[in-house]
Amino acid sequence: MKKQKLVVVGGGSTYTPGMIMSLIEEKENFPLKSITFYDTDVERQEKVAKACEVILKEKYPELEAFHYTTDKEEAFSNVDFAFVQIRTGGLAMREQDEQISLKHGVVGQETCGPGGMAYGMRSIGDMIELVNDIRSYSPDAWILNYTNPAAIVAEALNRAFPEDKKILNICDMPAAIMVSYASILKREIWDLVPEYFGLNHFGWFTKLYDKEGNDLTDEIKSHILNHGFLPEDSEIVNDPSWIKTFKQVKTMVTDFPEYLPNTYLQYYLYPQEMVDKEDVCNTRGRQVINGREKRVHSLCDQLIENKTTDGAHLEVDIHGCYMIRVAASLAYNNGDTFIVIVKNNGIISNLQDDAMVEVPAQLTNHGPKPFAVGKIPTFYKGLIEGQLAYEKLVVAAFFENDYNKALQALTLNRTVVNAPVAREILDDMIEANRNYWPELNGNLKVKEPASV
Ligand SMILES: NC(=O)c1ccc[n+]([C@@H]2O[C@H](COP(=O)([O-])OP(=O)(O)OC[C@H]3O[C@@H](n4cnc5c(N)ncnc54)[C@H](O)[C@@H]3O)[C@@H](O)[C@H]2O)c1
Numbered sequence: 001m002k003k004q005k006l007v008v009v010g011g012g013s014t015y016t017p018g019m020i021m022s023l024i025e026e027k028e029n030f031p032l033k034s035i036t037f038y039d040t041d042v043e044r045q046e047k048v049a050k051a052c053e054v055i056l057k058e059k060y061p062e063l064e065a066f067h068y069t070t071d072k073e074e075a076f077s078n079v080d081f082a083f084v085q086i087r088t089g090g091l092a093m094r095e096q097d098e099q100i101s102l103k104h105g106v107v108g109q110e111t112c113g114p115g116g117m118a119y120g121m122r123s124i125g126d127m128i129e130l131v132n133d134i135r136s137y138s139p140d141a142w143i144l145n146y147t148n149p150a151a152i153v154a155e156a157l158n159r160a161f162p163e164d165k166k167i168l169n170i171c172d173m174p175a176a177i178m179v180s181y182a183s184i185l186k187r188e189i190w191d192l193v194p195e196y197f198g199l200n201h202f203g204w205f206t207k208l209y210d211k212e213g214n215d216l217t218d219e220i221k222s223h224i225l226n227h228g229f230l231p232e233d234s235e236i237v238n239d240p241s242w243i244k245t246f247k248q249v250k251t252m253v254t255d256f257p258e259y260l261p262n263t264y265l266q267y268y269l270y271p272q273e274m275v276d277k278e279d280v281c282n283t284r285g286r287q288v289i290n291g292r293e294k295r296v297h298s299l300c301d302q303l304i305e306n307k308t309t310d311g312a313h314l315e316v317d318i319h320g321c322y323m324i325r326v327a328a329s330l331a332y333n334n335g336d337t338f339i340v341i342v343k344n345n346g347i348i349s350n351l352q353d354d355a356m357v358e359v360p361a362q363l364t365n366h367g368p369k370p371f372a373v374g375k376i377p378t379f380y381k382g383l384i385e386g387q388l389a390y391e392k393l394v395v396a397a398f399f400e401n402d403y404n405k406a407l408q409a410l411t412l413n414r415t416v417v418n419a420p421v422a423r424e425i426l427d428d429m430i431e432a433n434r435n436y437w438p439e440l441n442g443n444l445k446v447k448e449p450a451s452v
Pocket residue numbers: 009010011012013014015016038039040041044045085086087088089090091126145146147148149150170171172173319
């Protein structure tokens with residue numbers, strides 16, 4: 001097997017140590033020659049990189065090189081794979097997105113509703129720049145992207161690079177849900193074969209089989225209805241916020257029993273309930289700043305100080321393994337099936353061709369070969385088309401610097417609906433994102449005529 005040269009973009013991410021542990025776990029499936037970290041934040045990356053150096057020395061001695069850099073040429077020259085996981089504006093801007101939305105009585109969330117729009121408008125520019133940079137040094141590398149909001153990033157990258165067949169956007173949420181299915185069924189996640197359709201963070205499992213073709217869907221549904229649903233992946237198993245989110249799946253299956261929902265649908269189907277249970281001073285972004293970020297940074301400090309992994313709490317997680325198994329299937333033509341984000345082109349036959357949909361696809365060295373979904377029923381089609389229009393309008397607002405398209409987008413979003421509220425949120429988001437968003441023109445609010 002050819003050994004791969006990998007660059008992790010966003011080397012300072014809180015997910016990087018988990019990714020490194022997963023690369024070690026998966027070294028037989030995806031053997032590496034070299035790993036380089038690239039980040040724009042020297043200090044943030046250095047802490048994580050120095051810790052990863054300790055892990056790699058002990059657990060990946062056969063790795064020929066490990067570097068970290070803020071120099072694009074050094075990072076992107078001659079690589080086979082780029083794993084991209086950046087967060088433009090950092091977790092501080094995530095918290096602000098969530099708080100602005102909640103102050104207007106609307107869902108405050110990283111990728112859903114106004115938070116997703118604000119984050120999307122921040123991510124797009126950096127992602128386009130990164131793809132251009134990677135392509136100028138490694139024209140043939142696979143670019144696998146986790147950067148959120150993946151739905152909006154995928155739409156924007158498809159618009160900016162329509163001919164580039166080696167960019168693949170993915171999300172770990174369907175896989176994390178499948179980890180819970182696997183636990184219910186007392187099986188391995190990799191033995192399960194899903195049927196799934198939707199947009200990113202907006203989809204449904206229609207069937208779940210094992211590799212022998214046995215249909216396990218009803219067993220999962222009745223388990224959820226009778227015993228509820230819980231997270232099982234190591235990263236989230238004990239996280240109270242994720243536990244609440246997974247528990248909400250029972251309500252969704254009770255109300256809409258036809259298919260098994262992605263956890264993110266809770267924000268669109270029960271927006272008021274989601275707002276009511278939030279604390280504006282302790283949004284999810286704040287919980288991550290005080291939780292995962294602190295935990296990862298103190299783990300890094302411990303590794304750097306002790307120069308050994310002895311006594312360090314290091315875990316493999318589905319987030320890392322999923323990206324790596326996707327990469328392995330592309331690199332070695334394995335033809336394994338994964339849920340990924342691709343251009344519709346008839347996969348969902350009653351949805352427009354240019355939608356970026358999330359569906360199962362066989363991954364070979366020629367890229368994803370998605371399986372046909374066929375016609376989807378009216379309820380799902382209606383929900384998806386509204387969300388798709390919102391996503392496309394956000395991307396159009398970015399590319400065309402168009403205030404009115406941004407306003408249309410927010411008004412269409414199920415978490416907002418009221419146009420005056422959409423306008424107030426948009427204006428607050430513009431103010432908060434002055435350093436990140438392009439300037440939007442054409443605010444057509446008609447002023448009251450002056451009285452005569
Ligand atoms: N698709 C998925 O299912 C999925 C799952 C988990 C996380 N994510 C995404 O992964 C990303 C990382 O999340 P995190 O919580 O670890 O964030 P983080 O802020 O801890 O890490 C992101 C890193 O990216 C760096 N960065 C920012 N802009 C950059 C740029 N232009 N070039 C290079 N580096 C840059 C930052 O300095 C930081 O070190 C986010 O976009 C998050 O939403 C996606």
